[in-house]
Amino acid sequence: MSEEKIVLITGAGIGIGEATALAFAKNNYRVVVTDILEEAGQSTVSKIQDDGGLAEFHYLDVGNTESVNAVFDELESKYGRLESLVNNAGVAHRQPLAELSDDQWDNTINIDLKGMMRTSRAAAGLMSKNGSGSIICLSSIAGADVGWAEHVPYTAAKGGIIGLVKGLAMELAPLAVRVNAVAPGLIRTAQSMSVEHSVGPEGLAAMEPSVPLGRIGVPDDIAQVILFLASEQASYMTGQTLTVDGGLTVAL
Numbered sequence: 352m353s354e355e356k357i358v359l360i361t362g363a364g365i366g367i368g369e370a371t372a373l374a375f376a377k378n379n380y381r382v383v384v385t386d387i388l389e390e391a392g393q394s395t396v397s398k399i400q401d402d403g404g405l406a407e408f409h410y411l412d413v414g415n416t417e418s419v420n421a422v423f424d425e426l427e428s429k430y431g432r433l434e435s436l437v438n439n440a441g442v443a444h445r446q447p448l449a450e451l452s453d454d455q456w457d458n459t460i461n462i463d464l465k466g467m468m469r470t471s472r473a474a475a476g477l478m479s480k481n482g483s484g485s486i487i488c489l490s491s492i493a494g495a496d497v498g499w500a501e502h503v504p505y506t507a508a509k510g511g512i513i514g515l516v517k518g519l520a521m522e523l524a525p526l527a528v529r530v531n532a533v534a535p536g537l538i539r540t541a542q543s544m545s546v547e548h549s550v551g552p553e554g555l556a557a558m559e560p561s562v563p564l565g566r567i568g569v570p571d572d573i574a575q576v577i578l579f580l581a582s583e584q585a586s587y588m589t590g591q592t593l594t595v596d597g598g599l600t601v602a603l
């Protein structure tokens with residue numbers, strides 16, 4: 352059995368998930384790249400392999416328990432262990448309250464909040480066999496620090512992640528599995544660049560002067576903090592949410 356650490360990242364085909372996959376690979380992890388975007392996921396794997404790293408792609412829909420369990424079962428029989436899980440996958444949809452259907456609410460909560468429980472539940476069993484592990488969840492300043500109009504399910508899910516990591520941290524501490532969250536601010540990705548569902552390029556440009564550190568974040572700004580939370584340097588941290596926003600919420 353190989354000795355490199357193994358990390359599974361959800362939604363690792365693009366954006367923050369992709370940058371996180373590349374950052375873990377550079378730090379000698381075997382990266383299990385998962386996504387519902389197969390082509391993008393395979394492209395992340397190719398980038399890692401072209402750079403001499405270890406990676407493989409698995410289709411994993413965080414909204415579906417069978418899809419999640421199937422990938423973790425495969426990892427269990429292939430490697431028998433898992434050191435880190437990054438719960439990155441998420442969706443943000445513009446949904447004014449007056450038009451918000453029950454199905455839309457359920458869909459966002461199912462992916463953005465319940466999805467992180469599904470993967471964490473499956474990972475905890477595998478990590479307990481290691482004797483330790485680390486789970487990192489992507490929250491958001493929307494939910495962790497501020498509200499976001501017309502994104503009530505998203506804000507509720509991202510706020511819920513703060514409670515999720517506290518609950519998981521307590522239950523998994525006896526297994527030496529640490530659970531923390533990162534709450535990004537404005538990061539330039541497909542999500543934030545969507546005019547339909549987020550702030551779009553003009554919105555980002557308009558908000559950039561409000562960021563004390565003077566720029567919109569890039570995916571690697573978040574990836575490096577996730578890597579830190581997975582590392583030995585963070586071995587005494589659990590149940591915490593770190594806001595990574597260039598100082599934006601401190602200035603508000």
Ligand SMILES: NC(=O)c1ccc[n+]([C@@H]2O[C@H](COP(=O)([O-])OP(=O)(O)OC[C@H]3O[C@@H](n4cnc5c(N)ncnc54)[C@H](O)[C@@H]3O)[C@@H](O)[C@H]2O)c1
Nearest residue numbers: 362366367412413439440441489491535538540541542543
């Ligand atoms: N970009 C930002 O400014 C920002 C700010 C705060 C929080 N976040 C959070 O960070 C995370 C990554 O954001 P991003 O900006 O890179 O988003 P993105 O839209 O660029 O990428 C999201 C990824 O999640 C995947 N995904 C969506 N539904 C899925 C499902 N059901 N199963 C598996 N994968 C699925 C997508 O295919 C994609 O690969 C998200 O949880 C997001 O809410 C982003």
